[in-house]
Amino acid sequence: MDPRLPALSPGARWALAALAGVLNGVAFIFWGPAALLANVPLLWALHGARSRWLTAGLGGLVGFLGGLHIYGILDYGQLLFWGFAGYTGSQMVLYALLHRALWGKLHPAADLALPALIWTLTEWLRTVGPLAMPASYVGCIADVPGLRPWLALAPHTGGLGVSTLVAIAQSVIFHGVFGDRPHRRWAAVGAGLLAAAWATGFAFPPPLGDRPIQVAGVQGGLANGQYTAAYADPLAAADVVRTYATLSEQAYRTTAALVVWPETAVREPMLDRPRTAPGFPRDGDRAVLLAGLLHRADGQAFNRAVAVAPGGRILGHYDKVRTVPKTEDYLTKGPAWRPIDTPAGRLGPIICLESVYPDASRAMVGNGAELLLVMSNDAGFGRSPITRHMTNRAIVRAVETGRWLLRVGQAGITTLIDPRGVRHGQLGLFEPGLLEGEARLRGDQTLWVRWGPWWMGLCGLSLLAIGAATLRRRRRGAAPGAAGPNAA
Structure with missing residues (x-):
């Protein structure tokens, strides 16, 4: 690095790591563009850190503080809160230790790529395991108009490839500001690649499709407390049903061919008298209804999406496959992510938490879904900004699968999203009403749908190659080409 940089005291390192943690939390929840800077303070703090324990602690602090921002505003109990925050912290420990072990050992080009490769690995790891709650940089920037051309990479690489671009931007800033001359030259190359990706996405946006269909999302705008009251009070339960019945009748009088309720909109028995x-x-009536129900049968409970044709004929159903740990342990999981055939097209329902992960939407589209429907209950988030990030995840799912996506929230946010990541209309939090719009059915499949997480494989192999080359050089006793983070 630039030899003119002053040596950092331990206090300064911890302060920089804390700043990085705050920036990550701000980016994930409040202001997406902060992602472009989020890990720059951490990269500075890691420079010259001699101790592995110090390195691990700096990374863990970043992940933990970011986790506090994300999970601290949720009311899912202490176990999930500390579990999620600790899991996020562990990923950043890995980020810091890998950076310490590999940075400065080979070529400046490898140093530039390293933060992005490691971040891609840790972001992918956050989609794996029972505590997985992936915090993604693509989710941070999905609603930033100036960065939207980068989303055009997602149909090819999945959203993970866009997160790689954001992490490259962090590396470009760090090496461009704090690097020596060779690193600054490669930072300029990296900036050129980012600009080329933006220009390509701007010039060649994803196709929108050519089979129009009118859709309507029904948002009851109800708080979770109203459902809690409905369990004990038949009058309160009738009010919930009446809310969705009234709004749905309004929707049937429009030109909509498809009307969609949110997750578990009605929790009273409905399917015994369709x-x-x-x-x-x-x-x-002309429209097909995709109803979100809490369905009970034979001593089991299902978080179910049911397609209903005019006259009450049941066309098919989908039961939520990926449930919320602990909170939804009472539910029986569905067998697979499979679309429902209807006169309005092959519908791919994705229920709430499932939209956070890429595998549900990929499986739905891979199995033939022509339109994605995210049915969600975000009322438990209140008016917190986490609903924005959940909505951004729906944007990513639309772009990487090349599908129009109607997101319908019990309390919001309800919006229609096209395959370029543009939102067409919106109902805000706790705002009852209808969202009407024109979507388009598509039957083709993006490269990412066909090939899956190949981008993670490529980044993983690149990281392994850097690690193998570093180990080989170390065994040969060769001096590193540049002063790395272990230097004094």
């Missing part, structure tokens, strides 16, 4: 169930389409 011809007369309140809110279900009657004979003479």
Whole structure:
């Protein structure tokens, strides 16, 4: 690095790591563009850190503080809170230790790529395991208009490839500001690659499709407390049903061919009387209803999406496959992510938490879904900004699968998203009403849908190659080409 940089005291290192943790939390929840800077203070703090324990602690602090921002505003109990925050912290420990072991050992080009490769690995790891709650940089920037051209990479690499671009931007800033001349030259090359990716996405946006369909999302705008009251009070339960029945009847009078309820919008028995169930389409209506229900049968409970044709004919259903740990342990999981065939197209319902992960939407589209529907209950988040990030995840799912996506929230945010990541209309938090719009059905498959996480494989192999070359050089006793983070 630039030899003119002053040596950092331990206090300064911890302060920089804390700043990086705050920036990551701000980016994930409040202001997406902060992601472009988020890990720059950490990279500075790691420079010259002699101790592995110090390195691990700096990384862990970043991940833990970022986790506090994300999970501290959720009310899912202490176990999930500390579990998620600790898991996020462990990923950044890995980030810091790998950076310490590999940076400065080979060529400046490898140093430039290293933070992005390691971040890609840790972001992918956050999609794996029972405590997985992936915090992704692509989710941070998905609603930033100026960075939208980068999203055009997602149909090819998945959203993970866009996160790699954000991490490259961090590395470009760090090496461009704090690097020596060779590192600054490669930072300029990296900046050129980022600009080329932006220009390519701007010039060649993803196709939108050519089979239009009118859709309507029904948002009841109800708080979770109203559902809690409904369990004990039949009048309160009737009010919930009446809310969705009234809004649905309004939707049937529009030109919509598909009407969608949010997750578990109605929790009263409905499927034992589908011809007369309140809110279900009657004979003479034109629209198919995709209803979010809490369905109970044979001593089991299902978080179910049911497709209902006019006259109450059941076309098919989908049961939530990936449930929330602990909170939804009482639910019976569905067998697979499979679309529902309807006159309105092959529908791919994804229920709430499932939209955070890429595998559900990829499987739905891979199995033939022509339109994605995210049915969510975000009322538990209140008016916290985490609903923005959940909505951004839906944007990523639309772009990487090349599908139009209607997101319908019990309390918001309800919006229609096209395959370029543009939102068409919105109902805000706790705002009852209908969102109407024109979507388009598509049957083709993006490269990412066909090939899956190949980008992670490529980045993983690149990281292994850097590690192998570093180990080989160390065994040969060769001096490193540049002063690395272990230097005094």
